[in-house]
Amino acid sequence: MAKILQPDLCVIGGGSGGLTVAAAALSLGASVVLVERDKMGGDCLNYGCVPSKSLIASAKRAQYMRTATKFGIAAEDPKINFGRVNEHVHRVIADIAPHDSVERFEGLGATVLQGEAKFTDAKTVMVGDQAVKPRRFVIATGSRPMSPPIPGLSEIEYHTNETIFNLTRKPQHLIVVGGGPIGMEMAQAHHRLGSDVTVLEMQTPLANDDPELSDIALKQIRREGVVIRQGVKVTQVGQKAKNIAVTIELKNGDTEEIVGSHLLLAAGRKPNVEALDLEKAKVNYDGRGIQVNKSLKTSNKRIYAIGDVAGGLQFTHVAGYHGGLVVRNALYRLPIKNDPTIIPWATYTDPEIANVGLTEADAREKYGDKFKVLRWSFAENDRARAEHVEEGLLKVITTPSGKILGAGAVGNNAGELINIYALAVANKMKVGAFTKMVAPYPTQFEIAKRIAVEFYKDKVDHPALKFLLQLNRILG
Numbered sequence: 001m002a003k004i005l006q007p008d009l010c011v012i013g014g015g016s017g018g019l020t021v022a023a024a025a026l027s028l029g030a031s032v033v034l035v036e037r038d039k040m041g042g043d044c045l046n047y048g049c050v051p052s053k054s055l056i057a058s059a060k061r062a063q064y065m066r067t068a069t070k071f072g073i074a075a076e077d078p079k080i081n082f083g084r085v086n087e088h089v090h091r092v093i094a095d096i097a098p099h100d101s102v103e104r105f106e107g108l109g110a111t112v113l114q115g116e117a118k119f120t121d122a123k124t125v126m127v128g129d130q131a132v133k134p135r136r137f138v139i140a141t142g143s144r145p146m147s148p149p150i151p152g153l154s155e156i157e158y159h160t161n162e163t164i165f166n167l168t169r170k171p172q173h174l175i176v177v178g179g180g181p182i183g184m185e186m187a188q189a190h191h192r193l194g195s196d197v198t199v200l201e202m203q204t205p206l207a208n209d210d211p212e213l214s215d216i217a218l219k220q221i222r223r224e225g226v227v228i229r230q231g232v233k234v235t236q237v238g239q240k241a242k243n244i245a246v247t248i249e250l251k252n253g254d255t256e257e258i259v260g261s262h263l264l265l266a267a268g269r270k271p272n273v274e275a276l277d278l279e280k281a282k283v284n285y286d287g288r289g290i291q292v293n294k295s296l297k298t299s300n301k302r303i304y305a306i307g308d309v310a311g312g313l314q315f316t317h318v319a320g321y322h323g324g325l326v327v328r329n330a331l332y333r334l335p336i337k338n339d340p341t342i343i344p345w346a347t348y349t350d351p352e353i354a355n356v357g358l359t360e361a362d363a364r365e366k367y368g369d370k371f372k373v374l375r376w377s378f379a380e381n382d383r384a385r386a387e388h389v390e391e392g393l394l395k396v397i398t399t400p401s402g403k404i405l406g407a408g409a410v411g412n413n414a415g416e417l418i419n420i421y422a423l424a425v426a427n428k429m430k431v432g433a434f435t436k437m438v439a440p441y442p443t444q445f446e447i448a449k450r451i452a453v454e455f456y457k458d459k460v461d462h463p464a465l466k467f468l469l470q471l472n473r474i475l476g
């Protein structure tokens, strides 16, 4: 057996969370062993954010061609070379990959072990025949697609996010099971790239977002031609000649068969915990993931869990945020507090949907009717008009005194717009801060400024202001 490694940190998983911890700890002079069993960069780089956003970018270009007429340019039915689209997607991955590579991390001073980590006791992990006994562990093993218990699934060939980006030929008819962010982003992108697409959602599509916002996006996606069947139960799947037949049960008990060329499962995620032998490390977990406290520590105080495997919000920026927190605690014992209430998210459908902090429904639950909802339509914004992206809405939720509790947006670049509200929520800012700033004209960002003015609209009825106005009139 090789010499036991005894670094400051052993990071298990070389994805968004693990790489953040490793890079930060190395830059602070700590010794790090990094363990990855598959591809460096994890889900985000290889099977998630990067390929999906690259595919969406291709799909957007195709849509621009179809909708050019309103800009005075003859619209065209785009000639889509799906193989070339696939090359573009993989070129983007390859361009980013060096940043996440074994070579880069070894260059930074890490010992990178390429294999599967398994705990043998509360202080030791084995990777092959290499033992690692660090001062602290960080588990960042992520999640994988969940396979719902659908009869017939094991007998057919289906796709998940781990295989869909390998397709080099356009799916004729893509059936997507699950209308969450993965399902809806992939459904719209594939439809724009020329596939027929049917989404089968057992409850409500994009249910994690404010329905006032997601309805606007879903309307647009439907208008483009994606068929979204909600409230349906998939009861059977099977091969039908070269196609896949999916039987669904409707709310009234009727059944229907939908036949497609490809099936994508996007029905939620499962934490990657099984291979770790967590029982031996006395680390508690359940179906959602590893249980952690506010400091992201597990039931074994030497071991942290971060990112998707920690059972909370599943986003790359959350894994990165967790990573930044645990480095402070693990290396310097500085107090940390994981605060999920400051986390924004964006779904990259077109229009995009984004949120941070409380939604209107959250606020109602927490404050009854003691809060304000400000609304401003993108249609009122000059830049949105010029770009023909008037379909959009910004909502800001405040306390009666103007503290920003949350914001949500649907529309062009809503994901960019939400950043300023992430700043506002994290810093407990008041809406008044927006009235003091000047936004360049014409930017879409002016919506954020305009909505802040809305907050003061009813204040013009204040008796003191009315009196001052009257007085000024008298004074001439």
Ligand SMILES: Cc1cc2nc3c(=O)[nH]c(=O)nc-3n(C[C@H](O)[C@H](O)[C@H](O)COP(=O)(O)OP(=O)(O)OC[C@H]3O[C@@H](n4cnc5c(N)ncnc54)[C@H](O)[C@@H]3O)c2cc1C
Pocket (backbone or CB within 6 Å): 012, 013, 014, 015, 016, 017, 018, 035, 036, 037, 038, 039, 040, 041, 042, 043, 044, 045, 047, 048, 049, 050, 052, 053, 115, 116, 117, 118, 140, 141, 142, 143, 161, 182, 272, 275, 276, 306, 307, 308, 309, 314, 315, 316, 317, 318, 319, 348
């Ligand atoms: C299609 C899709 C699109 C997405 N789009 C976005 C987006 O636009 N924005 C966003 O913020 N998020 C997005 N996400 C979510 C994002 O990818 C994840 O939240 C993020 O990757 C989680 O990071 P992580 O470090 O927790 O896990 P991962 O990045 O998955 O990394 C975990 C790593 O651990 C390794 N591993 C697992 N078990 C072991 C073991 N026992 N030993 C050694 N190594 C192990 C795995 O191989 C993997 O490389 C998307 C996800 C999908 C699937």
Ligand SMILES: NC(=O)c1ccc[n+]([C@@H]2O[C@H](COP(=O)([O-])OP(=O)(O)OC[C@H]3O[C@@H](n4cnc5c(N)ncnc54)[C@H](O)[C@@H]3O)[C@@H](O)[C@H]2O)c1
Pocket (backbone or CB within 6 Å): 148, 177, 178, 179, 180, 181, 182, 183, 185, 200, 201, 202, 203, 204, 205, 206, 207, 232, 233, 234, 266, 267, 268, 269, 313, 314, 315, 345, 346, 347, 348
């Ligand atoms: N833009 C982004 O940031 C982005 C994009 C994609 C994914 N993600 C992350 O990845 C996570 C996982 O995404 P997801 O879309 O797989 O999961 P999800 O849990 O958000 O959505 C899954 C959907 O599938 C439905 N479903 C489950 N079983 C079903 C069945 N048998 N038949 C029909 N419908 C079924 C659920 O009702 C749900 O609406 C997200 O929660 C998000 O955190 C983020």
